[in-house]
Amino acid sequence: MIPEIGQFALVLALSLAVCQAVLPLIGAHRGDVAMMNVGRSAAAGQFVFVAVAFGCLTWSFIANDFSVLYVANHSQLSLPTIYRVSAVWGAHEGSLLLWIFILSAWTIAVARFSSGLPAAFAARVIGVLGLLSIGFLLFALLTSNPFDRLFPAPGDGGDLNPLLQDPGLAIHPPLLYVGYVGFSVAFAFAIAAMISGDLDQRWAKWTRPWTTVAWMFLTLGIALGSWWAYYELGWGGWWFWDAVENASFMPWLIGTALIHSLAVTEKRGLFKSWTLLLAITAFSLSLLGTFLVRSGIIVSVHAFATDPERGRFILAFLAIVVIGALILYAWRAPSLDSDVGFAPLSRETFLLLNNVLLVVATTLVLIGTLSPLVVELATGGKISIGPPWFNVAFLVPMIPLVILLGMGMHTAWRTQASKPWLNTFKIPAIIAIILGVVIPLFVYGRISILLVVGCAAAAWIVASSLIPIIRSVRREKGTAGITRSALGMTIAHLGMGSFVLGATVVSAFGVESDRALQPGESIEVAGFEFHMKSLGNAQGPNFSAIEAEIEIRDNGEYVATVRPQKRQYLVQRNLMTEAGIHPGMDKDLFVALGDQLGDGAWSVRVQYKPLIRFIWLGALIMAFGGLIAVSDRRYRPGSKTSSTAPAEPAKAAEAPA
Amino acid sequence: MNRYVWPLVAVGVLLIFLSIGLKDRDIRALPSPFIGKPAPQFELPTLKNPEVTIGSKNLAGDYAIVNVWATWCVQCRKEHGFLLDLAASKTIPIYGINWRDSRVEAIRWLDDLGDPYVASAYDADGRVGIDWGVYGAPETFLVDPEGTVIYKHLGPLDSYVWQREFASRMASGGARP
Amino acid sequence: MKRFLVLLAIMFASSSILAIDTDVAFDDPELQARYERLISEVRCVQCQNNSIKDSNVLLASDLRREIRRLLAEGKTDAEVADFLVARYGEFALYRPRMAGKTLALWIAPFLLVLLGGFALFRVLKHRMSLPIDDDTKNEGQPE
Numbered sequence: 001m002i003p004e005i006g007q008f009a010l011v012l013a014l015s016l017a018v019c020q021a022v023l024p025l026i027g028a029h030r031g032d033v034a035m036m037n038v039g040r041s042a043a044a045g046q047f048v049f050v051a052v053a054f055g056c057l058t059w060s061f062i063a064n065d066f067s068v069l070y071v072a073n074h075s076q077l078s079l080p081t082i083y084r085v086s087a088v089w090g091a092h093e094g095s096l097l098l099w100i101f102i103l104s105a106w107t108i109a110v111a112r113f114s115s116g117l118p119a120a121f122a123a124r125v126i127g128v129l130g131l132l133s134i135g136f137l138l139f140a141l142l143t144s145n146p147f148d149r150l151f152p153a154p155g156d157g158g159d160l161n162p163l164l165q166d167p168g169l170a171i172h173p174p175l176l177y178v179g180y181v182g183f184s185v186a187f188a189f190a191i192a193a194m195i196s197g198d199l200d201q202r203w204a205k206w207t208r209p210w211t212t213v214a215w216m217f218l219t220l221g222i223a224l225g226s227w228w229a230y231y232e233l234g235w236g237g238w239w240f241w242d243a244v245e246n247a248s249f250m251p252w253l254i255g256t257a258l259i260h261s262l263a264v265t266e267k268r269g270l271f272k273s274w275t276l277l278l279a280i281t282a283f284s285l286s287l288l289g290t291f292l293v294r295s296g297i298i299v300s301v302h303a304f305a306t307d308p309e310r311g312r313f314i315l316a317f318l319a320i321v322v323i324g325a326l327i328l329y330a331w332r333a334p335s336l337d338s339d340v341g342f343a344p345l346s347r348e349t350f351l352l353l354n355n356v357l358l359v360v361a362t363t364l365v366l367i368g369t370l371s372p373l374v375v376e377l378a379t380g381g382k383i384s385i386g387p388p389w390f391n392v393a394f395l396v397p398m399i400p401l402v403i404l405l406g407m408g409m410h411t412a413w414r415t416q417a418s419k420p421w422l423n424t425f426k427i428p429a430i431i432a433i434i435l436g437v438v439i440p441l442f443v444y445g446r447i448s449i450l451l452v453v454g455c456a457a458a459a460w461i462v463a464s465s466l467i468p469i470i471r472s473v474r475r476e477k478g479t480a481g482i483t484r485s486a487l488g489m490t491i492a493h494l495g496m497g498s499f500v501l502g503a504t505v506v507s508a509f510g511v512e513s514d515r516a517l518q519p520g521e522s523i524e525v526a527g528f529e530f531h532m533k534s535l536g537n538a539q540g541p542n543f544s545a546i547e548a549e550i551e552i553r554d555n556g557e558y559v560a561t562v563r564p565q566k567r568q569y570l571v572q573r574n575l576m577t578e579a580g581i582h583p584g585m586d587k588d589l590f591v592a593l594g595d596q597l598g599d600g601a602w603s604v605r606v607q608y609k610p611l612i613r614f615i616w617l618g619a620l621i622m623a624f625g626g627l628i629a630v631s632d633r634r635y636r637p638g639s640k641t642s643s644t645a646p647a648e649p650a651k652a653a654e655a656p657a
Numbered sequence: 658m659n660r661y662v663w664p665l666v667a668v669g670v671l672l673i674f675l676s677i678g679l680k681d682r683d684i685r686a687l688p689s690p691f692i693g694k695p696a697p698q699f700e701l702p703t704l705k706n707p708e709v710t711i712g713s714k715n716l717a718g719d720y721a722i723v724n725v726w727a728t729w730c731v732q733c734r735k736e737h738g739f740l741l742d743l744a745a746s747k748t749i750p751i752y753g754i755n756w757r758d759s760r761v762e763a764i765r766w767l768d769d770l771g772d773p774y775v776a777s778a779y780d781a782d783g784r785v786g787i788d789w790g791v792y793g794a795p796e797t798f799l800v801d802p803e804g805t806v807i808y809k810h811l812g813p814l815d816s817y818v819w820q821r822e823f824a825s826r827m828a829s830g831g832a833r834p
Numbered sequence: 835m836k837r838f839l840v841l842l843a844i845m846f847a848s849s850s851i852l853a854i855d856t857d858v859a860f861d862d863p864e865l866q867a868r869y870e871r872l873i874s875e876v877r878c879v880q881c882q883n884n885s886i887k888d889s890n891v892l893l894a895s896d897l898r899r900e901i902r903r904l905l906a907e908g909k910t911d912a913e914v915a916d917f918l919v920a921r922y923g924e925f926a927l928y929r930p931r932m933a934g935k936t937l938a939l940w941i942a943p944f945l946l947v948l949l950g951g952f953a954l955f956r957v958l959k960h961r962m963s964l965p966i967d968d969d970t971k972n973e974g975q976p977e
Contacts, residue, residue, distance in 0.1 A: 296684065343966060356953065
């Protein structure tokens with residue numbers, strides 16, 4: 001009964017989505033307030049029914065209802081309850097339902113917080129979100145129904161892929177989707193502006209917080225995925241440039257460019273059509289990502305079970321959405337050109353550089369991801385593009401970007417006098433060069449160009465980010481002069497610095513060693529001794545394991561004991577490697593079991609990973625910076641600066657810079 | 658007006674490629690670099706009689722099939738019936754490469770199920786398999802009288818594949834054995 | 835104990851996600867480093883998307899063995915690449931070669947940055963010629 005309720009709820013949600021899309025859009029066109037207001041109520045209704053459907057599917061999992069095909073395929077009696085819940089989004093149909101749920105959640109958030117927006121604009125935004133909901137609900141109902149039944153119902157299920165039976169991977173999709181789907185809000189804002197033809201600085205200000213929040217969640221989702229791959233996949237890497245990883249990274253890069261471009265549009269009314277294009281592109285890349293993962297067009301360990309029919313549906317949907325948006329763009333963009341200028345040395349220039357480099361980076365990732373497919377279709381030959389290429393290609397725009405990062409925020413809008421500007425950088429430059437040499441040479445004992453550049457860049461970012469904060473605190477004798485927006489920016493940039501430091505150091509100084517070990521034997525890596533004390537059995541709720549007890553010593557002094565396991569899950573019979581990790585902010589010591597060799601020995605991979613936690617810490621800090629920026633006064637409903645009255649000349653009432 | 662249309666053009670091209678990519682194709686299939694090139698040189702002891710060697714020299718002079726198989730390969734068992742029929746029809750000599758297998762098991766397999774091969778080479782360490790670019794059994798190569806590889810098929814053979822891919826190429830290529 | 839052995843046997847028989855190559859390392863640390871780098875850049879053609887360093891299927895360990903042999907014979911990295919490409923095509927290399935069709939891939943980053951720089955230059959030139967002062971709102975906002 002419950003699955004049928006769920007299915008019916010989806011159908012009702014679809015009909016509400018139709019109301020939500022059609023009526024407000026027509027109403028906005030006609031100026032009919034009643035029709036426009038339908039948007040909010042329809043959105044609320046859609047959310048309720050989607051939530052019901054999601055609840056029904058979750059219930060089916062918790063109650064082990066194997067008469068539901070999706071549950072039978074992806075759950076098991078012995079599956080711990082918490083993973084029964086995360087199994088809901090563990091495969092295609094359920095994760096699609098999660099997507100729909102998050103989209104409707106974003107929609108009611110927009111409905112709830114849009115009181116400051118002009119009625120017609122808000123109606124159009126909600127209408128466009130409704131159109132997107134229609135597309136996804138149709139996709140689910142027509143091709144990927146999670147509530148399909150299976151008769152006769154089996155006594156037990158096929159189990160959730162053991163890789164997914166992990167807390168990190170349980171939250172990873174929801175976080176990621178909140179980000180992915182969140183870019184649809186910026187997209188809807190862009191479409192609404194193009195329909196009405198009205199695009200000004202206020203539009204940029206409205207769009208910014210929504211984009212920043214989506215970006216925040218995407219940052220966290222990607223970081224979580226990277227961290228999970230590190231501790232769960234057993235090879236100690238944190239990024240493999242796999243097609244699906246790239247699919248989430250490209251929207252992130254464009255989202256970052258979008259946030260920066262919105263800053264210019266909000267401040268000076270410039271780059272309007274460019275910002276529009278970025279908003280369209282960010283969400284289009286989200287859709288492209290969904291397509292790549294679910295269509296079976298690209299081979300990847302991450303890809304969902306594939307089906308060309310589903311691929312065709314998504315491709316058609318992608319085509320309609322993107323081409324529709326770009327037609328609007330081609331129509332409206334030419335009239336958006338503004339007549340103001342800026343000097344070559346100005347913040348506008350730096351933000352433009354930021355955008356150019358991020359777009360180049362995104363294009364390179366796109367080329368690397370899709371070229372094998374294009375080459376195969378065009379010539380029949382197959383090529384591979386892997387980390388060796390990506391790592392080099394990505395650095396080409398990124399190195400200049402991180403250097404410029406330290407400079408842009410000190411540059412004034414419109415025009416910047418060069419002498420005082422250069423002066424600002426004296427201290428950070430000195431710090432950067434010193435640390436750039438000291439860290440590799442004296443802390444880790446080795447030096448090379450790339451190392452110096454990486455460490456110097458990180459130091460440069462941190463030092464130059466802190467300067468305006470320190471100055472402001474000194475001047476105001478307190479933190480009064482710092483807006484949350486500026487603080488958020490600083491924090492996010494600091495996060496970037498942490499990331500650059502971690503990535504540079506671990507790539508350059510990480511050590512990896514494979515050895516055969518028997519109980520009683522030791523191996524030495526990076527000055528640490530790893531001693532295998534014993535090898536025995538371990539048991540979990542739905543797996544059996546071989547567990548090694550490895551004692552780590554530093555010059556004889558006890559450091560830690562880690563217990564890497566080789567698990568065999570009872571149903572799907574996959575072998576999983578659980579690494580034993582001794583974490584630390586300064587380094588991780590990582591041990592994983594490989595294979596059993598003859599005579600009781602096991603192959604063991606030991607890794608020394610200095611500063612690897614700085615990578616994910618950096619992402620956390622970046623996301624936190626976004627949070628702070630969004631909490632800025634001027635985004636709060638009801639504040640003077642969020643009023644929708646026509647643009648007034650700058651008043652002293654506004655906070656001084 | 659012009660430059661605002663470029664995104665549309667770029668996206669259009671991308672969408673066309675993606676839709677072509679969705680067409681029926683085996684994303685795991687790897688085209689063999691040997692098509693149109695001389696068959697890789699090899700010489701290995703035969704499966705049943707280690708004193709006798711067999712190799713690329715045996716392939717010359719006539720069309721020949723080289724079939725890579727193993728007892729641990731489930732799909733090889735599937736195609737075995739067809740190979741026996743093909744051998745019985747005397748259309749073309751079938752040479753086997755027994756890939757990474759146990760000699761005892763392989764001989765027993767052939768004794769139990771029948772031996773369609775003129776002879777099987779015993780590739781114990783997989784070196785010859787690698788030389789032929791083998792990555793998954795069964796794989797079957799069609800070699801022409803000059804010793805050039807004309808076609809490679811990944812997966813089990815059946816009469817449909819035989820007609821469509823092998824027989825047709827033999828017919829258009831020239832002399833029949 | 836019996837269960838333990840059975841478990842070990844099952845594990846030994848099935849393929850695992852993590853492969854570890856425990857052949858004796860080369861005496862020459864540079865050669866060993868070359869070997870480790872090479873095997874991380876060669877694709878396990880049979881697998882979804884793994885290098886032969888991280889995969890333990892039969893083909894992966896066979897390919898590792900071949901690469902060891904080639905390195906021991908004194909072959910250069912390019913010759914190892916040629917060996918693999920002759921047998922499995924360009925698909926086998928995660929590092930596209932800097933020749934032929936894949937050369938464009940290595941030029942692309944620099945080309946794109948140049949293009950971006952060119953576009954930037956044109957925008958700057960245009961904006962330089964326009965009036966800088968204007969009465970846009972948000973005069974007081976720091977960013």
